[in-house]
Amino acid sequence: MEKILIVGMGGFIGSVLRYWLGGLSQSLVRNLLFPIGTLTVNLLGCLAIGILSELAESRNLFSPELRLLLLTGILGGFTTFSSFSNESLSLIRDGQNLLAGINVLVSVGLGLAAVWLGRSLVQLMWR
Numbered sequence: 001m002e003k004i005l006i007v008g009m010g011g012f013i014g015s016v017l018r019y020w021l022g023g024l025s026q027s028l029v030r031n032l033l034f035p036i037g038t039l040t041v042n043l044l045g046c047l048a049i050g051i052l053s054e055l056a057e058s059r060n061l062f063s064p065e066l067r068l069l070l071l072t073g074i075l076g077g078f079t080t081f082s083s084f085s086n087e088s089l090s091l092i093r094d095g096q097n098l099l100a101g102i103n104v105l106v107s108v109g110l111g112l113a114a115v116w117l118g119r120s121l122v123q124l125m126w127r
Helices: 002-028 036-059 064-078 081-093 097-125
Strands: none
Touching: 002 036, 002 064, 036 064, 036 081, 064 081, 081 097
């Protein structure tokens, strides 16, 4: 139960940060149609998970609870794209290039397909 609370607290913090920073970033370039707020959050999340993962793995700086709070909770609430990117890079680093490529293609491809399917189902139901 303690682990669930740790992840939940972190998720709350990360979600609030995503909302705030994404909105702030987008408001700075109001006339730009590109979703710069989402891109900003995703890139910052990737940078953060890269730094924190390396510190955790090579320096053993974090307890398991702190890793849960930072990586799973805060960054998971901030953006799951950082986890996806970190896992893909870990596969590449471990020499699993084919699996990394499959992960990227399947995650992005099926993610887009799932969003399309969800939108299509709603459109069919509300016609």
